[in-house]
Amino acid sequence: MAMTTTEIDEGVVDEPEALSVAALLFHGLSDPSRLAILRHLTLGEHRVVDLTAHLGLAQSTVSKHLACLRDCGLVASRPEGRASLFRLAEPEATLEVFGAAERLLALTGDGVALCPTSGLESS
Template identity: 65%
Template sequence: MTAERGAGPDTLEPAAALFHSLSDPTRLTILQHLTAGEHRVRDLTEHLGLAQSTVSAHLACLKDCGLVDSRPQGRASLYSLTTDRQLLALLAAAEDLLSATGYAVTLCPTYGIGAGK
């Protein structure tokens, strides 16, 4: 994604979809767990204290977006990050941006903490 002139909404839609896939705290937590290596749904369910169906739905979203992959292991599947280095760099850049802005986004009435609730 570049800041070129003439870059319209059509060229930015994939980036918007990527950021939307990362907009859920549960999905970010799952990605954080996967930075340590492969996990089964059961492992993630235990770590997160969420229902299996909830974890599976978030993994399906992340897989559809190309951020995680799975491989069968017996009757279970092992999930892993598809692009460790790039995802970690993106998350580190997000932390840097949050720090640089003093976490002002948390006060945003649309997207901040408690918005729309």
């Protein structure tokens, strides 16, 4: 789904396949633990053990979320000894998404938090 902050291709706005892929990306970002991991990775590469210590999450939880983020193409890893170092796959784009989300949240105020259907599956 090729969208920039200044333009949206009208031919793609309602294309089901492109919307499905975008929805999957946003689903990958929808978990608070995954967001915390991504935010922490904006500081640089980290091992799972570092992330568990910094975020107070169990190793299995961090590993599960890193696998999801890797499958979504949001993080990458490289081996270092017996461990792996994880990093943002696309740091600039990820920072842009975080910035855009912060701007949107500032504009909507508490509207998102108060949304009665937030987190509910659509039928």
